[in-house]
Amino acid sequence: MRLFRSTGAPATTGPRHRGRAAVAAGLLVAAVITVLVLTGGPGTTGTPADDGRDRAPGHLALGPADLAEQRTVTVLAPGVEHLAIRRGDASPDEHWTLTVGLGTSEAEVAELRRRVQEAGHTPVLSDVAGADPGRRDGTGPGTLVRVGAYAGEREAEQAREELAERGVRTRVQHTSGDGRTATGPWSVHVLMIDPEEFEGRLTAELAAGTVAGRETVSSLVGRTGALAGVNGGFFVLGERDRPGQGIAGTEGDLAGVSVIRGELLSEAVNGRPALVLPDGSGAEATIRRLRTRLSVRVGGASHEVTGLNRGPGLIVNCGGVGAQTPLARPAHDWTCGNAHELIAITPEFGARAPGGAGHQVVLDGDGRVTGVRDGGGGPVPADGLVLRATGDAATWLRRHATIGSSVEVTEDVVDVGTGGVLPRSAGTSVVNGGPLLLRDGTLALDPERDGWSPRDIAATDRTEWFTDWYLRRKARSAAGVTADGRLLLMTADGDQPGRGIGLTIGETAEVMRSLGAVDAVNLDGGGSAAMAVDGTLVSSPSDAAGERPVADALLVLP
Structure with missing residues (x-):
């Protein structure tokens, strides 16, 4: 939207792929x-x-x-x-089974085996196919402890219910999904x-x-x-309101960088890769590692914007910015918390801003503060935006963004590989x-x-x-x-x-x-x-x- 201003020099175009000679035309559609x-x-x-x-x-x-x-x-x-x-x-050797758990040490495997045996079943051990990136010897992360070999999913599900009654929790899985040669x-x-x-x-x-x-x-x-x-x-599926394992936040919130028709709609998970389409033709498509840089300025004071089009305090996949963010590196399917955030909400978020605690100001299309309130919620102006802050960021916003103040919001998408700003046009998608x-x-x-x-x-x-x-x-x-x-x-x-x-x-x-x-x-x-x-x-x-x-x-x- 027009309140945002990009700063810095454009990035170089990055990796390019050579064009080809003209080819024969006249293809039959739907052939x-x-x-x-x-x-x-x-x-x-x-x-x-x-x-x-x-x-x-x-x-x-x-x-x-x-x-x-x-x-x-x-x-x-x-x-x-x-x-x-x-x-x-399909191979006749593949079958349904019940996975009790993954043991990463001999002691853990022994404990899982004991639970299966006490329930009256014979444990089956299967080493995980694939390497653990933290092990220099290239071995897998551990050993799966399983029960049974079933011809059908329904039969496996019945066995799962029987084991659950005996206090052993399991998951129904098919061995074709194990990652071994199939x-x-x-x-x-x-x-x-x-x-x-x-x-x-x-x-x-x-x-x-x-x-x-x-x-x-x-x-x-x-x-x-x-x-x-x-x-x-990636995006938020379901609504949870606490950090930790899993995804939390507003349902539909994009869990990483998003640019549509040239407009930045979601901040990056720091340094993660993304597909970049410079214009609508599909030409010069690239895969780049990106980060985003957002800030607000009121008079001579400025503050980093830590998020875009989401509620504060829930950073899906982590990799956020700001001194209070617990993990600056990405952590997939983990939601980081931050009690000191400044979030920008644009009209693309929806008709109303997310609710919750904090301080909020409303900007019109000229960047002028037209409303302030404690707590979130309320309409998002069609030609403006909402700034929502918590903790120390809320203190800063109350002090500087008063009614009638002029606020400048700047944002850039930065190519981590080159350090330059990603050029964007009305046809750019990320x-x-x-x-x-x-x-x-x-x-x-x-x-x-x-x-x-x-x-x-x-x-x-x-x-x-x-x-x-x-x-x-x-x-x-x-x-x-x-x-x-x-x-x-x-x-x-x-x-x-x-x-x-x-x-x-x-x-x-x-x-x-x-x-x-x-x-x-x-x-x-x-x-x-x-x-x-x-x-x-x-x-x-x-x-x-x-x-x-x-x-x-x-x-x-x-």
Whole structure:
């Protein structure tokens, strides 16, 4: 909005990908081409008659190389293709089981085994597949203690209830999700956008048109008339009002940086990666590590703004700013607290500011203070904004922002790699994500840096959370850029044995690389992972309730 002013020199454009020569035109919209890849050797992907274009090469880097793989390409518009891939089949060796817990030491494993044996069952031990980033020897984080092997989920659920009656809590899991070598099946959908041919517009879009709202991807695609769309970044799901393990805050609040139509709507999780689309064409798309810098000035006094379009004191995924923020580094699925915050609320948040304690001032479109109050809430002016403060920040705001005062609000998105300000236009979109998957064609996984450390936070053991989130197969979404500048948006179905077993984070990186990406970032996944084409969901939601409403989406508009 116009009250915000950007400061500093623009950033350099960062990583660029070379353009390609002009290609043959005249593609048939909605043409469908199917190919069956019988082995893992390099080959064609079943494209139309020779049109001079390179599509996703080879086969997906999943399971044994000789798995059958079927690809169907649908041309949605010039420069836009939907690629549907099914790879492999379910193995008869996989089954449902009950996981009692994860032991990270011999003593913990022994205790879990004892509980199972006292309940009259035989424990089954399974080492976690995948490495613990904190262990130099490359070993996994521990050993899973399990009970039983069941043919069906219902049978496993009945066994879970019986064990619960005996005081043993367990989780129903399918072994195909463990992260070990599997045979599938995998169900993957990819949108491939070629900026040299694409004549439409590529943009991020808020669900329901506000920050404090959620909407399904299929609804967003249908409502906007988009050709296709995929879910975007992380967000607050459900409303909790206390810091700690999990996510808390206003439902729909974007848990990381967000820029839509050039406007900054949510602050960054310090240094985490994001997809940057400089304009609506999709050209020069990049994956960058970003931070945000916001402040207010009244006369000669200034104060840092610690948050944007959220309630104070709840910093989802941490990585916040300000002297009172407990964790300046990212910590995914953890909410940091801060009792001394200054938050800016713009009209995009919604009609009313979040309630709660603190001090609040209202600015009109000229930056003039038109109202002050103790406590939050109240309307957000359509052409102004609200400043909300707590603790020491509230004391500062009361002292300086009085009725009639002129307040200047400045904000910048900063490229951590270059230190420069990210240039923005009315067509710029930025979508939060993490972890970083690929950089220059090389695996770039750094769970400690991006917020997926299994280390304890505030005496809370995060090893089992890390194992489940990072090392187990889940539904995933990701965005990537190829060496010749095409944009790839991918979803993989998960937690559905027989349809789609999902991907580990490592597999997500390998899939993006096998699709041709050189830079890639993970987006929100799990029940949020969704892709819709022409208003119809083409992915299969992993939530039992069906497609999950999300906070934002990436849309391909005609």
